[in-house]
Each structure stands twice: as C-alpha cells, then as structure tokens.
Amino acid sequence: AGTLSIESWRSDDANIWSDVIIPAFNKSHPDTKVFFSPTPPTQYNSALQAKLQAGTAGDLITCRPFDTSLTLYQNGYLDNLNDLKGLSEFSGVAKSAWVTDDGQDQFCLPMASVIHGFIYNKEIFKELNLSAPKTRDEFFKVLDTIKSESRYAPLAMGTADQWETATMGFQNIGPNYWKGETGRKALLDGKAKLTDKPYVDTWKELAKWKPYLGHGFEAQKYSDSQNLFTLGRSAIYPAGSWDIQTFNNQADFEFGAFPPPVAKAGDACYISDHTDIGIGINANSKNKAAARELLNWMASQEFAELFANAVPGFFPLSNHKIAIKDPVAQEFISWRDNCESTIRNSYQILSRGTPNLENQLWNVSAQVINGTMTPEAAAQETQKGLEQWYAPQQ
Amino acid sequence: MTQQNQQDEKKPFPWHLVIFLAPALLIYVTFSVYPLLDTLFLSLFNTQQGESTFVGLQNFITLVTDDNWSDAFWNALLNNFKFFAIHMLLQNPIGLLLAVLLSSPKLRLSGTYRTLIFMPTMLSVVIIGFVWQLLLSPIWGISENFLYSIGLGQYFDAWLGKEGSALITLSFISVWQFVGIPMMLIYATLLNIPDDIVDASVVDGANPLQTFWYIKLPLILPTIAMVSILTFVANFNAFELIYAVKGALAGPNFSTDLMGTFFYRTFFGFQLQQGSASMGAAVATLMFLIILVGVMLFLFFVQRRIQRFQF
Amino acid sequence: MKIFNDLLSSSSRNVSKSVTVHAILLAYTVIALFPIIVVIINAFKTRKAIFKDPLGLPDSSSFTLAGFEEVLLRSNFGLYSWNSLVVTLIAVSLVLLLGAMAAWALTEYKFRGNFIVTFLFAMGIMIPIRLGTVSILSLMVELNLANTLTALVLVYIAQGLPLAVYILSEFVRTIPKELTEAARCDAVSEYKIFFCIILPLLKPAMATVAVFTMIPIWNDLWFPLILAPGEETRTITLGVQQFVGQYVTNWNSVLSALTLAIVPVLILYTIFSRQLIRGLTSGAVK
Amino acid sequence: MASVKLNNIKKRFGDVDVLHGIDLDIKDGEFVVLIGESGCGKSTLLRLLSGLEDITEGDLYIDGERVNGRSPAKRGIAMVFQSYALYPHMNVFKNMAFGLKIAGKDKAFVDNKVLEAAKKLKIDHLLDRLPRELSGGQRQRVAIGRAIVRDPKVFLFDEPLSNLDASLRVQTRVELGKLHQELKATVVYVTHDQVEAMTLGDKIVVMNKGRVEQVGSPLHLYHHPQTQFVAGFIGSPKMNFLSARVMEVGSESTQIMLESGRMISAAVDSSSLEKGAHVQLGLRPEHMSVTCDENTLEGKITLVEHLGEQSYLYVDIQQEGEFVLKVDGDNQYQAGDNVTFGIKPNSLYLFNHQGNALPRVNSNLETKPLP
Amino acid sequence: MASVKLNNIKKRFGDVDVLHGIDLDIKDGEFVVLIGESGCGKSTLLRLLSGLEDITEGDLYIDGERVNGRSPAKRGIAMVFQSYALYPHMNVFKNMAFGLKIAGKDKAFVDNKVLEAAKKLKIDHLLDRLPRELSGGQRQRVAIGRAIVRDPKVFLFDEPLSNLDASLRVQTRVELGKLHQELKATVVYVTHDQVEAMTLGDKIVVMNKGRVEQVGSPLHLYHHPQTQFVAGFIGSPKMNFLSARVMEVGSESTQIMLESGRMISAAVDSSSLEKGAHVQLGLRPEHMSVTCDENTLEGKITLVEHLGEQSYLYVDIQQEGEFVLKVDGDNQYQAGDNVTFGIKPNSLYLFNHQGNALPRVNSNLETKPLP
Ligand SMILES: Nc1ncnc2c1ncn2[C@@H]1O[C@H](COP(=O)(O)OP(=O)(O)OP(=O)(O)O)[C@@H](O)[C@H]1O
Ligand SMILES: Nc1ncnc2c1ncn2[C@@H]1O[C@H](COP(=O)(O)OP(=O)(O)OP(=O)(O)O)[C@@H](O)[C@H]1O
Numbered sequence A: 001a002g003t004l005s006i007e008s009w010r011s012d013d014a015n016i017w018s019d020v021i022i023p024a025f026n027k028s029h030p031d032t033k034v035f036f037s038p039t040p041p042t043q044y045n046s047a048l049q050a051k052l053q054a055g056t057a058g059d060l061i062t063c064r065p066f067d068t069s070l071t072l073y074q075n076g077y078l079d080n081l082n083d084l085k086g087l088s089e090f091s092g093v094a095k096s097a098w099v100t101d102d103g104q105d106q107f108c109l110p111m112a113s114v115i116h117g118f119i120y121n122k123e124i125f126k127e128l129n130l131s132a133p134k135t136r137d138e139f140f141k142v143l144d145t146i147k148s149e150s151r152y153a154p155l156a157m158g159t160a161d162q163w164e165t166a167t168m169g170f171q172n173i174g175p176n177y178w179k180g181e182t183g184r185k186a187l188l189d190g191k192a193k194l195t196d197k198p199y200v201d202t203w204k205e206l207a208k209w210k211p212y213l214g215h216g217f218e219a220q221k222y223s224d225s226q227n228l229f230t231l232g233r234s235a236i237y238p239a240g241s242w243d244i245q246t247f248n249n250q251a252d253f254e255f256g257a258f259p260p261p262v263a264k265a266g267d268a269c270y271i272s273d274h275t276d277i278g279i280g281i282n283a284n285s286k287n288k289a290a291a292r293e294l295l296n297w298m299a300s301q302e303f304a305e306l307f308a309n310a311v312p313g314f315f316p317l318s319n320h321k322i323a324i325k326d327p328v329a330q331e332f333i334s335w336r337d338n339c340e341s342t343i344r345n346s347y348q349i350l351s352r353g354t355p356n357l358e359n360q361l362w363n364v365s366a367q368v369i370n371g372t373m374t375p376e377a378a379a380q381e382t383q384k385g386l387e388q389w390y391a392p393q394q
Numbered sequence B: 001m002t003q004q005n006q007q008d009e010k011k012p013f014p015w016h017l018v019i020f021l022a023p024a025l026l027i028y029v030t031f032s033v034y035p036l037l038d039t040l041f042l043s044l045f046n047t048q049q050g051e052s053t054f055v056g057l058q059n060f061i062t063l064v065t066d067d068n069w070s071d072a073f074w075n076a077l078l079n080n081f082k083f084f085a086i087h088m089l090l091q092n093p094i095g096l097l098l099a100v101l102l103s104s105p106k107l108r109l110s111g112t113y114r115t116l117i118f119m120p121t122m123l124s125v126v127i128i129g130f131v132w133q134l135l136l137s138p139i140w141g142i143s144e145n146f147l148y149s150i151g152l153g154q155y156f157d158a159w160l161g162k163e164g165s166a167l168i169t170l171s172f173i174s175v176w177q178f179v180g181i182p183m184m185l186i187y188a189t190l191l192n193i194p195d196d197i198v199d200a201s202v203v204d205g206a207n208p209l210q211t212f213w214y215i216k217l218p219l220i221l222p223t224i225a226m227v228s229i230l231t232f233v234a235n236f237n238a239f240e241l242i243y244a245v246k247g248a249l250a251g252p253n254f255s256t257d258l259m260g261t262f263f264y265r266t267f268f269g270f271q272l273q274q275g276s277a278s279m280g281a282a283v284a285t286l287m288f289l290i291i292l293v294g295v296m297l298f299l300f301f302v303q304r305r306i307q308r309f310q311f
Numbered sequence C: 001m002k003i004f005n006d007l008l009s010s011s012s013r014n015v016s017k018s019v020t021v022h023a024i025l026l027a028y029t030v031i032a033l034f035p036i037i038v039v040i041i042n043a044f045k046t047r048k049a050i051f052k053d054p055l056g057l058p059d060s061s062s063f064t065l066a067g068f069e070e071v072l073l074r075s076n077f078g079l080y081s082w083n084s085l086v087v088t089l090i091a092v093s094l095v096l097l098l099g100a101m102a103a104w105a106l107t108e109y110k111f112r113g114n115f116i117v118t119f120l121f122a123m124g125i126m127i128p129i130r131l132g133t134v135s136i137l138s139l140m141v142e143l144n145l146a147n148t149l150t151a152l153v154l155v156y157i158a159q160g161l162p163l164a165v166y167i168l169s170e171f172v173r174t175i176p177k178e179l180t181e182a183a184r185c186d187a188v189s190e191y192k193i194f195f196c197i198i199l200p201l202l203k204p205a206m207a208t209v210a211v212f213t214m215i216p217i218w219n220d221l222w223f224p225l226i227l228a229p230g231e232e233t234r235t236i237t238l239g240v241q242q243f244v245g246q247y248v249t250n251w252n253s254v255l256s257a258l259t260l261a262i263v264p265v266l267i268l269y270t271i272f273s274r275q276l277i278r279g280l281t282s283g284a285v286k
Numbered sequence D, E: 001m002a003s004v005k006l007n008n009i010k011k012r013f014g015d016v017d018v019l020h021g022i023d024l025d026i027k028d029g030e031f032v033v034l035i036g037e038s039g040c041g042k043s044t045l046l047r048l049l050s051g052l053e054d055i056t057e058g059d060l061y062i063d064g065e066r067v068n069g070r071s072p073a074k075r076g077i078a079m080v081f082q083s084y085a086l087y088p089h090m091n092v093f094k095n096m097a098f099g100l101k102i103a104g105k106d107k108a109f110v111d112n113k114v115l116e117a118a119k120k121l122k123i124d125h126l127l128d129r130l131p132r133e134l135s136g137g138q139r140q141r142v143a144i145g146r147a148i149v150r151d152p153k154v155f156l157f158d159e160p161l162s163n164l165d166a167s168l169r170v171q172t173r174v175e176l177g178k179l180h181q182e183l184k185a186t187v188v189y190v191t192h193d194q195v196e197a198m199t200l201g202d203k204i205v206v207m208n209k210g211r212v213e214q215v216g217s218p219l220h221l222y223h224h225p226q227t228q229f230v231a232g233f234i235g236s237p238k239m240n241f242l243s244a245r246v247m248e249v250g251s252e253s254t255q256i257m258l259e260s261g262r263m264i265s266a267a268v269d270s271s272s273l274e275k276g277a278h279v280q281l282g283l284r285p286e287h288m289s290v291t292c293d294e295n296t297l298e299g300k301i302t303l304v305e306h307l308g309e310q311s312y313l314y315v316d317i318q319q320e321g322e323f324v325l326k327v328d329g330d331n332q333y334q335a336g337d338n339v340t341f342g343i344k345p346n347s348l349y350l351f352n353h354q355g356n357a358l359p360r361v362n363s364n365l366e367t368k369p370l371p
C-alpha cells in the first residue's frame, strides 16, 4: 500500500517502467503506486547525494555498483537488506557489487549487468565480404579492409566524452589481456601492477585503433558515435550491450555482435559482464514495507523476464532461467557460455581514494587513443596514482 | 539636548524602513547568505562517513600543496585565467566595436541589429552547447565545409577535442554567447554622451577616429571597467558551458577544467569518485577569495583612477 | 556641376561609411543568428536529411514534423513551459518588487547598518549562490518545500536580489529628491511615496533588471535539478536537457525540443527589450 | 493663511554651521522674499520651514504654534520647487489632485478644487497632458496649482522662475504677483534674482552667509541699504563702488577724496568716522547724469549697450576703475568716446570699512522700512 | 576674420522644411545676432554655417569661397554651444588645446596660444581644473577660450548665456561685448533674449518660422520694426497692442478708433489703407506718460512692480485689455488706483492686418537701418 518512487539514472527506461513494469507489478500489488523518476546519468550521483542529504530522495534508490553505493550505505542513506527474502535468488558474484568489504551486509538488490563487445553493420560486412573477426589479427585485417576499400569509418568511437575510451575500449578488450577475474583480483591484492604487460598491451592495442577512427574523433561524442553507426557511416561499434536498444530503434540495417577478439584462435576468452544496476531502499523512506515488497517482486522470474525483454542489453542477474528474444542480446548473453565473465577492474575498492582510478582511466585511455600519451606513460601514471593511497600496491 | 528639543514631537519608529527592507533581506539572508556561510564554514572541517571533525586550515593546505589536489587546482586556476584573458581580449573589444557601430548617428535598423545580436545571450547553455558541438562536429561537417568553401579547409580540426584548442574554442563560444552584454552596456553609455560634445570635437577638426579615441573612449572607460569586472566575476564562476559540452571531467586531459568544474567534481563527486563536502567547500572558499581579491585589486588600482563623468 | 561635386564630397563619403557600418553589423548578426537558424531549419527535417545537407532548407522530401510530434508526445512540454513561466515570472516580479523596496530604503533613508546591508547585497553579486546548494536543499526540506516551485522561486529571488538592488539603487539616486519632498509636503505616506511615485518611475530600470534577472533564471539547470526534479515541477530547461540526454541520437527530436525552448525566451525578451535600452540609457548600468 | 515666526533658528550639517540664528516675523498674508548669494542658506531655511530638514536649534512658530518636530504634512505648508518636481508619470489633473486624494477627500470635492485652481491659473485645457508635454511656463503653473489646491497656510517657493527663459520669467512673475493679491496667502519666496525680489516682495530678507543682513520693503532696501552688501545686491545694473578717504567729517555733508585725488562731496552723516578713514563710495548707475556738473568724473567709454529706450555706458575712469552709467536711449555715444558726468551729492552712499552704511542726509525719498 | 554670405539657403529634415530660403550678408568683423522664438530655426541655421548639418539648397560663402560641402574643420569656424560641450574628462588646458593638437601644432605653439587666450579670459588660474570643478560662468569662458585659440574666421555662438543665472548673465554679456571689440571677430550669435540681442549685436536678424523677418541695427529695429512680430519681440516690457479701426486716412496723421470707441491720432502715414480698415495699434510701455494729456486712456491698476528707479504699472483698461506702463520709481501708485495716461501721437505704431508696419511720420529718432 502507499506510493513509492524510484530514483534512477536510466532516463531511457522511463517509458518501459510506466508502460510495462509498473502495470505488471500492480497486477499483484494493486494498491501500491509506483513512480519512476529518473535523473540524467551525468547528474545522477550529485543530485542523488544532495537529495539524500536533504531527505528528499525517493523510497527506492537505483544503485551504482561498488563504492558509490557503499558510501551511501556507510553514510546511513541505504537500508540493510540482509533479511530480504528475494536475495536468495542471486549468486554471490551477482551480489558482490553491493556488499560491504567484509561481505557481511547487503544493501542493494542486484538488477542487471551489461556486457561489452563489438557490434557491427552486417550490410557493410556483406558488401565488403567480411565476417566477424575472432582473433586480433583478423580484427585489424577487417579494419584495414574497411579503411582501404570503402568510405566507411572502420570504428565508431570518439574520445570527447572520455568514458567511451575507458569503458568500451580499455574494459572491453582488457579482460582478454589480464585474464578476467584473475587479473582483477591480482590487482586488488597488490600482486599485479598496472605497469605490468597485460595492461600496457591493452593500451597499446587501443593506441593502434587511432587510424581507424572517424575523422575528427577527438571531438566525437558518445551520441555522435551512435549516430555514425546507426546512419551506416561506420562499420564497427565498440559497444556496451545497452546500446542494442538504441540501435534497434534507429538503425535501418541488420547488425550483429562479436566478443572482444583473442590473441590466437582457441585462446580462452574473457568478457566484461559488469554488474551495473542494483536497487536499494532509502533509509529514510516512510514506506519501507511496500518497498521491500517491490524488491522481492523484482527478484522474481516474472520481473527478470519482463526486464530483460523490455530493455534488451540489460541482463538479469538472478538465477532464473529466462528466454531473451532479441537476437543481438541473445548473442551477447551467449558469450557467457564460452567465455569467462569479469567485471570492470577499477570499480571495486580501487576507485576509493585520491586520485580516483576510474577518472584516471578515462583520462589516460582517451589520451592514449588521441596519441597524446604513450601506453607506458598511461600505465605509469595510473599505477602511481594507485600507489599513493592503496596499501596493497604500496 | 536643550529643553526646547524635549518638547519636540517624538519621531515615530521608522516602521516603513523595516517593511521596505525586511522582505528582501529575509529572503536573501535565509536563502543565500546563510547557506553560503554554512558552506564556507564547512571548509574548516573534515567530513567522513557523516562525522565531521574540525581541521582548521588543513583542507586548504591539502588543496594547494598535496599533488593530488594542487595539480588540478592550479591547472583549473590557470585555465580560468586563460578563459578570462580571452574574454577580455575578444568579448569586450567586439562588444565595444558593435556598440560603437550601433550608435552611429542616423543608423537605420539599429534596433533590429541590437535585438538580434543580443539573442544568443538569452539562450540556455543546453542549447548553446548542443548547437556549437553540432556546428563544429567533424561528423556533421558544417564548419569544415564552410572552411573549404572559403579555401581554408586544411585548417579545420576537431577543435573541441584537442587539448591545445578545446579551451580556446569553448572560450570563443562563451564570447559568442555573452558579447551582447558588453555591447548593450557600452551602447547605452555611448547614447548618453551628449551630441554637443561630439559636435564640438567635429568643429574642433577631429575626424571620426580621433573623435572616438580622444572623446568617446575616455568617456566610456568607466563602463568598460565595469564590464571588465563583471566579466571577471562571471568567468571565475563559469561552469555551465564547460559542463554541458565537456562534462564534469573537463577533458581532454583536464584542458578545459575551470574553477567551477573543479568545484563541482570535488563537492559532488563524479562517477566513482566520492564527493567531499569539506574539500568542496574549501574550493568554494578559495574561489570566493580569488574573486574577492580580484575585485579588490581592481577597485584599488583601476577604478580609483577612472572617473565617472556627469554630462 | 558645382552642386554635383558637393553632393559627391559630402554624401558619397557618408554613404560609403554607412555601407561599411551595415556590412559589419550584418556580418555579426549572421554570426549571432546562424547557429540558431541551423537548429530551427533542421528541426523540420528528417534525421537523414539533417546529415546529408545540414544547411539546406527543408523541402517536400525532407520536411517532417516528426521531431515536434515526438517532443510533444513523449514529454510534457506544455507543463514544463508552464512551470518555467510561473517560476520565472513570479521570481522576476518579486525580485523587482522586493529589490526596488530594498534599493529605495537603502538609498533614501539614513540609518545605522545601512552600509552593512548594502555591502551584504554587493557581496552577493560576486559569489555564486550555487556554492550553498546543500544548505539550501536541507533548508528547503526543513521548510517542507522540496520539490515545489516555491523553493525555486525563493532561491531565484535570493539569487537575483543583489544585482537588482545594485542597479535599482543607482536608478533611485537619479530620481530628483524634490519629487519625494514634494510628496512629503503633500502629506503622502512613505508607502504611497514608494508605490505611487518611485515605483512607476523605476519602470525602465526594472526592464533592465528584469532582463538581467530573467536570463539566468530561465536558463538555470541546477536548482531545478536539485530542488525540484519531479515530473510535476520540472522546468523547460531541465526538461530539454533530459530530453536531449534521452534522445541524444534522435537529432530531429532534439532540435525540435531546442526550437520549442527558444520560443518562450524570445517572447519574454521582446516584451522587455524596448524598455531595456531606455532603462540602460537613463541610469545606473553605465 | 497664517503668520510665521522664526526665533533664533540655527542649522548645522554635521560640523558645518549653515544658519547662524535667524530671527524673522512674517505676517499673515505677507509676501516675503529671501534673497542672497548662492550658498547663503536660502534653500536651507525654506526646508527648515517646510519640515523637510530638522531644525538644529531655535523655535519655529506657525500661527502661534511651535512646530519644530512636526512632519511636513502636518504643518499646513505647500512648497513649489525650482525644478517643479511634477510627478512625471501623472497627468496635470492627477498631479494636482494627488495630495487631496491621499488625504482621502471625496472625488467631487477633488475635481472641484482642481478645476477651480486650474481655471485660476489658465491651465484647465491642459489637465490631460503629461508634464513632459508642457512648456516650462505651463509646468510652473501646474506646480503652483498643486500647491494651491491644498489650501495651505503658507506657500514656500524655491526659485520657482529660474528655469524659465527671460520673457517667460517676466510674464510668470507678473502672474505670480497677481495671484498673491488674489489669494492673500502668506508666501516665503526664495530667489537670487533681485528684480524678482523687488517686484514681488512686500518684504525682502537679504541673507548673507547664513545670517540676515537686512529686512525691509523693496524701496527701503533700494534707498537705504544698511550695508554695502545689500547696496550691491539691490539695483540693476549693480551699484558702482569706489574706494575713498574721508577728508572732512560732518553730520550734514562729507568731503571725500577718491584714489585719483578727486574730491567729492556727499550728503551723508559721517560724524561717526574720523578724518582719513577709509570708506567706500557707492553710486547707482541711474543716479549719475551727463548733464549735471557737480562732483564730476570723467573717463573713456569702453562699451555701450543699447537697450532701446535707455543705454548703459561702461566707462573706464583712470585710477578709479570701471564704472557703469545709465543714460537715455537716444544718446549718440560710442565706445572710445570720452564722457564727463556728474553726481548729485544726495544720491551718494558711503560705507565704512566694516561695510556699514553711513546715514544719508536729506535723502530725497522717504520710504517706510516695512510695509 | 571673414565675411559670410548666405544665398537662398534652405534646409529640409526629411519632409519638414525648416528653413525656407535665407539670404544674409555678414561683413567682416560684424557681430550678428539671430533672434526669434523657440523652434524658428536659429540653431539649424548655425549648424548649417558650421557644417555640422548639410545644406539642402542654396550657397554659403565664407570669405568669398563657396563652402557648401566642406567639413566643419576646414571652414575656419569655431562654435560655442549652449551647454558649453566641454570635454568632461579633460582639464581646462586640454579642452582648449584639443583643436590645436588635432591640427598637429607643436607643443610650444599650443601652450602659448592657450595661455594667451586664458589670460585674456581671466581663466589662467583654472587651467588644471576639470569642467565639473568650474562654476557656470567659468565653464562659459572656457568654451569661449576653446573657440578663440583656433583663430577662427567666424565665431558661432548658440545661446551661450542661457545656462547662466541672471547676474552672471549680465556680467558675461558685458565681457562678451568687450571681447568682440578686442578681437574684431566676425560673430554669429543665437539667442532668444532680446536684451542680449540689443546690447551685443551690430546687426540683429529677427527670424520667424524659418524666414528672416527683418534685419537691422538694434535701435533701428526698436524704432522702426517692419512688422508687428518684430515690434513685439524687441523691447522690454513688450509693446502693448490694441485693436483699432482707421477712421481718417492721411499721409501725415491718422485717426483711429479703439474698440471702446475712443479716438486716437497717430503720426503715421496710412495712405495705403482705406477708411474702416482693421489695424493694430502698438504702444511701448516707456512711451506713455501720466503727465501727457494728448490721446488719453484710463484704467485701473492691477499690479505695481517696483524696480527701484522705475516701476511698471499693469493697468486694466475697460474694453481694451491689459496695458503695461513704465513710470518713474518715485511714484506712489498702488494696485487698485485709477490712472489716466496720455500717448504722444509720434510714439505710436500702426500695423495693418497682415502685421506690416505703416510708415511713421516725423519719428523723433532717425537711426541708420544698418551700422
Ligand atoms: N545636506 C547638506 N549637507 C551638508 N551641507 C549642506 C547640505 N545642504 C546644504 N548644505 C550647505 O549649506 C549651505 C547653504 O545651502 P543652500 O542650498 O541653503 O544655499 P542657497 O542659498 O539655497 O543657494 P542657491 O542659491 O545656490 O540655491 C551651502 O554651503 C551648502 O553647501
Ligand atoms: N535633426 C532634426 N530632424 C528633424 N527636425 C529637426 C531636426 N533639428 C531641428 N529640427 C526642427 O527644426 C526646427 C528648428 O529647430 P532649431 O533647433 O533650429 O530651433 P531654434 O530656433 O534653435 O529653437 P530654440 O530656441 O528652442 O533652440 C524645429 O521645429 C525642430 O523641431
């Protein structure tokens, strides 16, 4: 009973919530009114922070993974969810993004993950007689072909927004270099350094992308990249699975996806399957009972299926078996079967101090692609930053 | 007090003063002065996990000495000075030129020009930022094609994306947007110069250029000074345009970071970086001090020497 | 022949001079308007056409109102505009009224604390109120005003007052003292002096203040986001920003939204613009 | 209408004494003109009367009541300002009606009052105009009208004509004079134009540096100035002054020697002086004549101003300085001519070195000091 | 110094004809005063002379050279503005030196020139002051100084004294007159104050609605106004006008009948009129006398203005209207008294219904029409 409002950065999903998800919830819980009130992603953190401090935030808080939400929990803005029934539907890995460092307290319910890879324009590939590359060599050969034999920009990515280079570049192809979770854990434990070969190599590959990017990529923003691709002017798009939805709406050609290429055919592959969205309860909510009911429902099979199909590209984290209808989304999720999943290596713990590793990664990755910084320098700078405050690395 | 004065009728308490002043003062103090003081006060504390401890000037020391902070701080400050310098060199002279042209006697359509040129000033940065990104976008190619059409195509570049040119380009955009303000203010002053004085200089044999240089310019100097100080304050508070175009990280490689964006990142955090109210407050306090010192220096060294003229 | 010479010498000089003046002004006007025009013409074109020929006018094949439909359908543009209008108009009116009252009190009456209050307002011109956001927000929550337009109005009044008081004070000084003295001799109360005599005379000054106050309020993104982000209280700038964020790849919708957002400002501006120059030329902001 | 009494009124602005103790009696219905140089405190005194400025010391009575601390509104005065101070956003009618409306009078009464005053001032056809649509003279009349409608006890005028051009000033001055006769109002009128003072005032108060120099009827001041200051102030063109020494003291006649050594006899009682005392000789331009052969002076004409019916001769007298002479308009003088003129002994004034006038003997005009 | 010749000069602003063809000859060194009502085109004519405004039609010659299209700087003129138009940011020295500096004169020359002019105008102690630190009269002199230093061929003055107060105006007027005698400059001087015009001008040009009404020496205009407009304009107080009809036409004497039926005889040649024609009778206040018993009129005094040595009587004459009379200062008239006064036939003016003056017979004054 009562009303609930949900804070979220997913403004794109507003229609889906109001048209699909909330009506479905209301079928079983007719007297709870739910409002989905999103804030644009870039302003979400600061606006939420301010609203929590002032006590005006909604009852349910969409959780960014790891430290952002952990701080909220530590500052007492989020409720402890340890006794929430629905949590049992999720694996430890899925929950790991929203527990305290000691693993004791859970403060958000996992909602969805996103997977990185490459989306390509099937028509262009057909026109140039290309097929999806499996190895890095093939990948660059494909890029070369496109560059030399057509007017299309081989890769649709820009460095203006910076985060694309870190997220769709570094975190996309990196796991194949640092062997997914193994490398990520080693970094956390202080056993590996960012100046180690896998990381430098990742940046080296990024540096090689430069010639294949579109004209003036330095000023190209995320939306420009999307437009370049959907307007058919670019062949390959380093993607996050969430882009599928946009492309479905806007591209009038068929597109497919391939995972980050490996060094040699047959090598073990790793994908970034990042726990991206969780949802928690505002500690100051006046309607916690209803909020918990909603969370429990969000742990259900029904929700998982609704969500996964309404928002293709966001993959449910619960243990339910669900069928995904969108072919490209299906392609993405199918990689989970062959490759090892990992999450972005800067998200857990490592972006807790000053300087902030994630911000640094954005900055240096963009610079590496721009050619204003060497891969080695990028490695050194980030490693130095980490060493300043992170004890295991000192 | 003489005896006579005691017989005087008592002056009633000036209630009207209270009624005139109180509403404005109440709202202003409550919603501006108090929050600002509250925030500046925060800069003397260290807030961690909801608990704050008094640390004196430690935050400021960190800000200007600790490499992690000071690099960003000095970078932002330096950028801000560049930003300001470009405005002074471009916005105000262009404003001056336009104002002078607009005020030429018997100019037809001057009202129309004035209104149209002031238009960009009215628009929000959401619009401005978006439009200019489109125009300068290499993908859309408007600027590029334009440059090619006048034979300068080879000079085109992704200006907004290059470390060397991003700040300058943003400054230009800002100049484009705000040139209307100095133009209007100077124009108004020019209109206030009596025709007689200009006529007198014509009779004295001055040509239009000399009339401008010897007569009009000295007379609008106070306005130019005021415009400069407004520019200074506005530039050191600037935030929105950078934020709208380049985001809070003010890329590439912080080349467009200004005090405003630096404050924003520090105070509210960004992406995975946690906001720090106390460090943010320290940045805010420094911004305030810089502006204050700037204004004081200006008042002391410049304003004192410039006289306003009554006509 | 002589007359002809005279005509040439004086008039042709004037003509060539005025041609130059017009040429420069026209050129700058084009620079000022070009981006806006690009937005507007492309708002009426299909997404493909926008890319193919960004500077072309919409023709029968490329003309579309889809963008506008999308905007009006997918977002509550009417409501947003209404909210913006309400907030801006109320805030600006109150800034004008309260600012004029304060300016009048500060310039007309001698009293202890006059300097301090004047100084306090002057400081407000230099410090962006945004630095105090968090305190403002908690204050609004305590007053139960969070997510209301009232909160915005209050903050905007606080934000606009310093400049208004400054400009209006300068104007009040230009009003001849005799006017108020004549009224005092006429047994007019201080309130009536202000409302019946001073306020009407401040009109041109108010137009100036109105424009300078209105621009930042109408265009503000920040406080709507923090203080009143709810759907019901969303302002048009925030609405457009979110719309742009959400439909960032759908350029003709975005451009339509931008176009729609430009219109109200222009209307407001034209209302004040005639008074603006009168205001500027008759007082303070010189 | 009312009488006004000032009792040792002083005014200090901060550290500056502006008025040093003014005593003045103004009778009911009297037209009193305050005259004096710029900055002598005329306006300040008027503002003290009106209550716009606080009295530092002394007592002010209007109609016998002490009004020192009273607000302007309650003193029953009306003031007309030099700049007219018309409310620029109100039309003539509203300007005139404003005070009455504020006082809560009913509409019929207000309309009636305003119309009556407007008719009296011949501005009833202008009632709909805004002040900026009026000429200077019309504005002036509106300002007076605004004062009249309130039936004040005392009218205060601060240089009401000084913003008008020459011919309008003359015309309005005449109208003001008639209006006063009609209204029989008590008026205090500030000006620094001596013609206005002479023509309008029942009584003229000559002020000098915050003090009253002399009070009297216009003609009395003209004929019997008590000080050199007053003598120089009243009369146009200005009285000529020459330095001289007393050669022969007498109570009926005095012999004086000018700087050039010329001897002049004056019908002045110099018994208070000693022989050899320095004095100033005062000579009005209109009291010298080129046909008179007593007390002659001669000099060279530097400039002739023809005003039609009369002319002014500016004469340079060797060793004495410049002299102005009023002569008939039908003269044939030209600049450069030499001229000799005589002075009648009984049209001479003498001032001692403190600037006080010596008593004139047998002055051909006896005027009442006060009306 | 130079002569100036205006040949059928016309000026049109847009659709509005402001000057309808002005012909004027100004001799070298002459002081010409333009006088006329507000808006009659005086300033416009001056601005045409200066070159600040383009001439629509006609020819302007300075020193025999046609200068129509020439810029102000090249005409060799200097102009003094009503508002003085001093450069507010320059001190007195710089104000005066500006024109010379612009002309590229060397420093010693400039210093010399400025100092010389400043001494002449007695402002050499003010050279460091800014205009706002000067009194009105001092500003006025600086403005003149600025004109002098440039040794212009022609000085143009546009109401240079109208911003000064009464006594300063008289004083400055005298100084200006002397300055002209000293410089022997050609001067064109605009004013609407007839006293200034009379006292300063060698030649007065009376303008009316964009046309020249009459040109002549001051006394000639005073005694022989060609039109009623000029007659009313020259002389102070203004000439009195009465409506009348011609009863007896004559070339030596004319009998007219006033509205009240009184008969008056005038020494005017009315042979151009017919019996019964409507005329206006003009009478100067100073030409009537209470002792004369010819042509008497009588009325009731409404106001007496005492100016000291003379007084004005404002007399209401039944059926004729108001009349002003100038009498000696030692009169005893009071408002309310009845007065009878007579008019000498040869001090009368008659104007026909077009406002043109009829020739006066035996006028007791012969003046040269032009100096
Ligand atoms: N508010 C004030 N504060 C300080 N001094 C003042 C003030 N008002 C007037 N004074 C001074 O008092 C003196 C008298 O001024 P007041 O205005 O009465 O002169 P005034 O006789 O009216 O002169 P004017 O003929 O120029 O109007 C002047 O010296 C003036 O500077
Ligand atoms: N620039 C102009 N445009 C249009 N009309 C003008 C202009 N300048 C003057 N006039 C008109 O020309 C006429 C004469 O103006 P001018 O200034 O010469 O009068 P004036 O005799 O100098 O009057 P005043 O005594 O008031 O100074 C007026 O009717 C005026 O309105």
Ligand SMILES: [Mg+2]
Pocket: D042, D043, D044, D158
């Ligand atoms: Mg005064």
Ligand SMILES: [Mg+2]
Pocket: E042, E043, E044, E158
């Ligand atoms: Mg004029």
